[in-house]
Amino acid sequence: MTEKAYRVCPLCEATCGLELTLDGGRITAARGDRADVFSAGFVCPKGAAVGQLDNDPDRLRRPLVRTGTQWREVDWEEAFAAVEQGLAAVVARHGRQAVATYLGNPNVHTVAGGLYAGALARAVGSTQVYSASTVDQMPKHVSSGLLFGDPLAIPVPDLDRTDYLLMLGANPLESNGSLCTAADFPGKLKALRRRGGRLVVVDPRRTRTTDLADRHLRIRPGSDAYLLAGIVHTLFAEKLTTPVDHLTGIDTVQRLTEPFPPETVAAACGIAAEDIRALARELAAARTAAVYARIGTSTVEFGTLASWLVDVLNALTGNLDRPGGAMFPLAARRRRGTGTGRGFTTGRWHSRVRKLPEVRGELPAVTLADEIATPGEGQVRALITVAGNPVLSVPGGDRLDTALAGLDFMVSVDPYLNETTRHAHVVLPPPPPGRSAHFDLAFGDLAVRNTARYSPPPLPLEDGELDECRILSRLVLIAAGQAAAAAADPDALDNTVIAGVLAKAVADPASPVHGRDPAELAAALHGTTGSERQIDLMLRLGAYGEGFGADPEGLTLARLLDAPHGIDLGPLRPRLPEVLRTPSGRIELCPEPLAADLDRLRAALPERREGLVLVGRRHLRSNNSWLHNLPALTRGSNRCTLHLHPEDATALGLADGDTARVRSRTGEVTAPVELTEDVMPGVVSLPHGWGHDRPGTRMQVAAAVPGVNVNQLTDPGAVDPLSGTAVLNGVPVHIERAAAV
Numbered sequence: 163m164t165e166k167a168y169r170v171c172p173l174c175e176a177t178c179g180l181e182l183t184l185d186g187g188r189i190t191a192a193r194g195d196r197a198d199v200f201s202a203g204f205v206c207p208k209g210a211a212v213g214q215l216d217n218d219p220d221r222l223r224r225p226l227v228r229t230g231t232q233w234r235e236v237d238w239e240e241a242f243a244a245v246e247q248g249l250a251a252v253v254a255r256h257g258r259q260a261v262a263t264y265l266g267n268p269n270v271h272t273v274a275g276g277l278y279a280g281a282l283a284r285a286v287g288s289t290q291v292y293s294a295s296t297v298d299q300m301p302k303h304v305s306s307g308l309l310f311g312d313p314l315a316i317p318v319p320d321l322d323r324t325d326y327l328l329m330l331g332a333n334p335l336e337s338n339g340s341l342c343t344a345a346d347f348p349g350k351l352k353a354l355r356r357r358g359g360r361l362v363v364v365d366p367r368r369t370r371t372t373d374l375a376d377r378h379l380r381i382r383p384g385s386d387a388y389l390l391a392g393i394v395h396t397l398f399a400e401k402l403t404t405p406v407d408h409l410t411g412i413d414t415v416q417r418l419t420e421p422f423p424p425e426t427v428a429a430a431c432g433i434a435a436e437d438i439r440a441l442a443r444e445l446a447a448a449r450t451a452a453v454y455a456r457i458g459t460s461t462v463e464f465g466t467l468a469s470w471l472v473d474v475l476n477a478l479t480g481n482l483d484r485p486g487g488a489m490f491p492l493a494a495r496r497r498r499g500t501g502t503g504r505g506f507t508t509g510r511w512h513s514r515v516r517k518l519p520e521v522r523g524e525l526p527a528v529t530l531a532d533e534i535a536t537p538g539e540g541q542v543r544a545l546i547t548v549a550g551n552p553v554l555s556v557p558g559g560d561r562l563d564t565a566l567a568g569l570d571f572m573v574s575v576d577p578y579l580n581e582t583t584r585h586a587h588v589v590l591p592p593p594p595p596g597r598s599a600h601f602d603l604a605f606g607d608l609a610v611r612n613t614a615r616y617s618p619p620p621l622p623l624e625d626g627e628l629d630e631c632r633i634l635s636r637l638v639l640i641a642a643g644q645a646a647a648a649a650a651d652p653d654a655l656d657n658t659v660i661a662g663v664l665a666k667a668v669a670d671p672a673s674p675v676h677g678r679d680p681a682e683l684a685a686a687l688h689g690t691t692g693s694e695r696q697i698d699l700m701l702r703l704g705a706y707g708e709g710f711g712a713d714p715e716g717l718t719l720a721r722l723l724d725a726p727h728g729i730d731l732g733p734l735r736p737r738l739p740e741v742l743r744t745p746s747g748r749i750e751l752c753p754e755p756l757a758a759d760l761d762r763l764r765a766a767l768p769e770r771r772e773g774l775v776l777v778g779r780r781h782l783r784s785n786n787s788w789l790h791n792l793p794a795l796t797r798g799s800n801r802c803t804l805h806l807h808p809e810d811a812t813a814l815g816l817a818d819g820d821t822a823r824v825r826s827r828t829g830e831v832t833a834p835v836e837l838t839e840d841v842m843p844g845v846v847s848l849p850h851g852w853g854h855d856r857p858g859t860r861m862q863v864a865a866a867v868p869g870v871n872v873n874q875l876t877d878p879g880a881v882d883p884l885s886g887t888a889v890l891n892g893v894p895v896h897i898e899r900a901a902a903v
């Protein structure tokens with residue numbers, strides 16, 4: 163007997179609705195849910211393979227405890243006891259500061275990560291907090307924090323309505339989009355062209371996305387800030403600005419971008435001055451336009467500057483916050499703001515070894531190895547990883563690998579024994595997507611249309627499995643020294659959180675529940691678990707919420723449970739000035755840290771760099787480091803090869819299929835050469851997330867085609883100073899033929 167169930171895909175930011183076929187307690191097929199209000203049937207090969215992910219024989223199904231190189235399956239109580247003991251021993255000897263936390267990317271795709279990962283880091287009580295954000299999007303948080311006062315207020319291109327899209331450093335035809343949640347990004351780009359709109363893509367490589375564009379501009383890696391500053395300069399020089407309201411600092415931006423006329427920046431970015439001016443004129447002339455930039459502009463030397471200049475352009479051309487421009491989504495879980503706030507600062511503390519500034523309560527992932535390996539007061543002696551694989555994802559893989567092996571205690575919440583988790587003393591595996599609930603706590607803030615969807619677990623937990631919400635909430639209380647309370651009541655943490663939120667809400671005159679009895683409200687919450695009741699509370703108090711009776715038509719968890727394909731909340735609507743959290747109540751167009759960083763940009767102008775540079779690339783059937791174990795995704799062109807331009811190959815004496823030795827300042831790898839004109843001369847490309855050849859892992863399919871770890875080449879010493887984000891693109895490399903083996 164087969165059954166259908168509906169569940170949002172947790173594998174990337176597109177958040178497609180999946181229609182799952184269930185048979186005998188397993189997922190036997192998955193396809194796009196045509197009735198889904200957000201994705202309307204779109205699916206990619208990864209989503210279609212979610213059944214293989216659920217049923218992967220290498221997935222861990224029981225907690226593991228390690229002694230030496232021996233792993234032992236244990237029950238949950240024994241596993242939690244081992245965690246409690248391991249952490250307590252380190253804290254007793256070295257203090258809380260000796261415990262670090264690393265939160266990986268899937269935390270933004272799970273309910274557990276969204277509700278408890280931050281709380282876990284806080285409960286540990288150490289400033290040693292790391293996440294995948296500092297190998298990814300932290301520059302955008304910093305620029306939004308400084309511009310709008312809120313690091314989570316990230317404008318997204320209004321893809322369905324824009325007339326002109328300038329996209330830099332993104333390849334949504336492979337990635338399906340990032341910091342812009344749009345199921346069927348490819349279809350939306352095609353629709354933009356069909357309705358007469360224009361698409362310009364800036365990328366050093368030819369990609370499936372550049373193939374869709376009206377124009378593809380090849381840029382020298384790492385130089386987008388120059389290009390964008392040149393466009394801003396032109397807007398002022400040619401009097402093309404039509405700034406949005408609520409701005410302060412326009413004149414300063416004008417003055418500080420004076421040193422970047424198109425002629426000056428052209429050499430730095432490899433794009434002709436005339437092309438730069440054309441971009442400015444087209445942006446200004448378009449009825450509506452949006453500038454959107456992603457990882458190729460973020461994980462670079464001037465990542466925060468580039469992220470900031472994107473929104474400077476949106477603001478100066480009148481496109482920020484208007485339909486067809488770059489807009490602020492309003493997620494179902496969010497409340498409307500007041501238009502002012504405390505603003506945003508970084509550097510409230512610094513890392514111990516390299517003195518790198520804190521950003522959003524985190525230290526740069528590139529310095530985790532330093533903090534573990536460098537002796538002295540405050541040295542990291544224990545690590546908690548949740549859904550992360552920093553050995554492959556963070557520059558300096560081998561160094562971190564060695565450092566992890568020296569820890570006194572490590573616990574990982576992860577379904578696989580991989581390059582990172584093999585160092586743990588305890589591994590706590592979450593159940594697969596087919597047996598977990600889903601609610602997008604993160605992507606509502608980034609979606610090109612406002613919707614609300616909740617997926618209950620399609621299948622019940624199997625014997626011996628524990629929901630990840632239970633795993634993480636238990637860890638939070640263990641870390642907080644309340645292990646007994648956690649063992650006694652699995653909802654203990656949820657109840658505390660709910661009580662705290664309600665206490666604030668009833669005291670807030672602007673809240674629909676002002677003056678009501680918090681205990682009565684808590685009792686009215688719907689849900690079979692504490693995490694569901696937390697979600698119900700967010701929905702009810704959120705912008706579209708039922709407000710505990712204030713708006714009977716409004717959202718509740720029960721309403722979402724009755725709508726398995728989701729509830730549409732309409733296109734994006736203007737949110738200025740309500741969305742702002744700056745003390746001034748205005749958009750701070752030229753915040754001081756960015757103004758100062760422009761000096762660094764200017765100072766680097768004369769640097770003419772010779773030689774080859776490395777950039778990354780993504781493949782539709784990969785997902786960072788962890789989907790290489792699914793047979794359905796590992797065939798064909800999804801390979802860890804070095805893309806090399808034929809001209810460079812000739813100069814180096816390399817041919818297609820040869821093995822190249824690639825060296826950087828910090829490491830080397832060997833990889834098969836794939837000749838292609840997709841990369842521009844002078845630029846080579848390797849994908850990340852490979853290098854599955856370390857002993858002690860349990861991912862057989864991945865180990866059979868291991869590839870190499872590109873993060874041996876990226877330099878842990880190189881960061882964007884404002885955000886602490888690693889430089890992953892534009893890495894100088896040296897290439898030669900590898901000696902025959």
Ligand SMILES: Nc1nc2c(c(=O)[nH]1)N[C@H]1C(S)=C(S)[C@@H](COP(=O)(O)OP(=O)(O)OC[C@H]3O[C@@H](n4cnc5c(=O)[nH]c(N)nc54)[C@H](O)[C@@H]3O)O[C@H]1N2
Binds near residue numbers: 552
């Ligand atoms: N050179 C280079 N390096 C890069 C990048 C690049 O472009 N170039 N990209 C960077 C980017 S954008 C990112 S986001 C990072 C990612 O960096 P990480 O987050 O550290 O790495 P992932 O490969 O995403 O690893 C995810 C881990 O989560 C586990 N996992 C999967 N599902 C679940 C779940 O439901 N619960 C739990 N608890 N665990 C789960 C997987 O088994 C895996 O161990 O890599 C970065 N590294």
Ligand SMILES: Nc1nc2c(c(=O)[nH]1)N[C@H]1C(S)=C(S)[C@@H](COP(=O)(O)OP(=O)(O)OC[C@H]3O[C@@H](n4cnc5c(=O)[nH]c(N)nc54)[C@H](O)[C@@H]3O)O[C@H]1N2
Binds near residue numbers: 175334338381457785
């Ligand atoms: N299939 C698949 N999908 C994914 C992932 C995955 O690993 N595989 N990872 C997910 C994650 S965690 C993220 S963060 C997103 C990322 O999503 P995207 O930001 O769309 O990432 P990429 O596909 O790597 O595209 C980045 C592009 O930037 C280009 N580039 C490199 N350097 C520069 C530069 O200096 N300037 C400019 N202008 N371009 C440059 C690269 O050539 C590449 O084409 O994808 C997500 N989706």
Ligand code: SF4
Binds near residue numbers: 171175205338
């Ligand atoms: S595009 Fe992303 S969300 Fe959609 S099916 Fe593929 S992996 Fe899942």
Ligand SMILES: [Mo]
Binds near residue numbers: 267294298
């Ligand atoms: Mo990412």
